[in-house]
Amino acid sequence: xxxxxxxxxxxxxxxxxxxxxxxxxxxxxxxxxxxxxxxxxxxxxxxxxxxxxxxxxxxxxxxxxxxxxxxxxxxxxxxxxxxxxxxxxxxxxxxxxxxxxxxxx
Numbered sequence: 510x511x512x513x514x515x516x517x518x519x520x521x522x523x524x525x526x527x528x529x530x531x532x533x534x535x536x537x538x539x540x541x542x543x544x545x546x547x548x549x550x551x552x553x554x555x556x557x558x559x560x561x562x563x564x565x566x567x568x569x570x571x572x573x574x575x576x577x578x579x580x581x582x583x584x585x586x587x588x589x590x591x592x593x594x595x596x597x598x599x600x601x602x603x604x605x606x607x608x609x610x611x612x613x614x
Contacts, residue, residue: 517613524605528598549579557581 548571554564557579567577 513613517609521606521609524609525602528602528605549577554579 549567551564554567558581559567559579567579570577
């Protein structure tokens with residue numbers, strides 16, 4: 510009975526040692542858009558729903574050499590939708606911890 514707690518701790522430590530390298534071994538993110546970067550005109554920025562102040566801010570960033578990507582709200586929602594690999598690994602780790610704790614109790 511006294512061996513169960515150290516065994517559970519050792520098992521959870523072993524699982525954490527496996528989970529960390531798996532979490533770090535992600536494939537690099539692919540580019541969201543395949544078209545080359547371009548400078549947007551004021552009318553194009555207005556079509557995306559940017560105000561004059563936001564358009565001026567985009568112009569300032571572009572003049573400084575930054576590449577600005579403008580997304581519609583629908584594109585932005587699709588771009589950020591779903592679970593990432595880190596979230597999935599965190600959920601698996603949480604389930605493993607619950608299972609280990611349940612086996613101890």
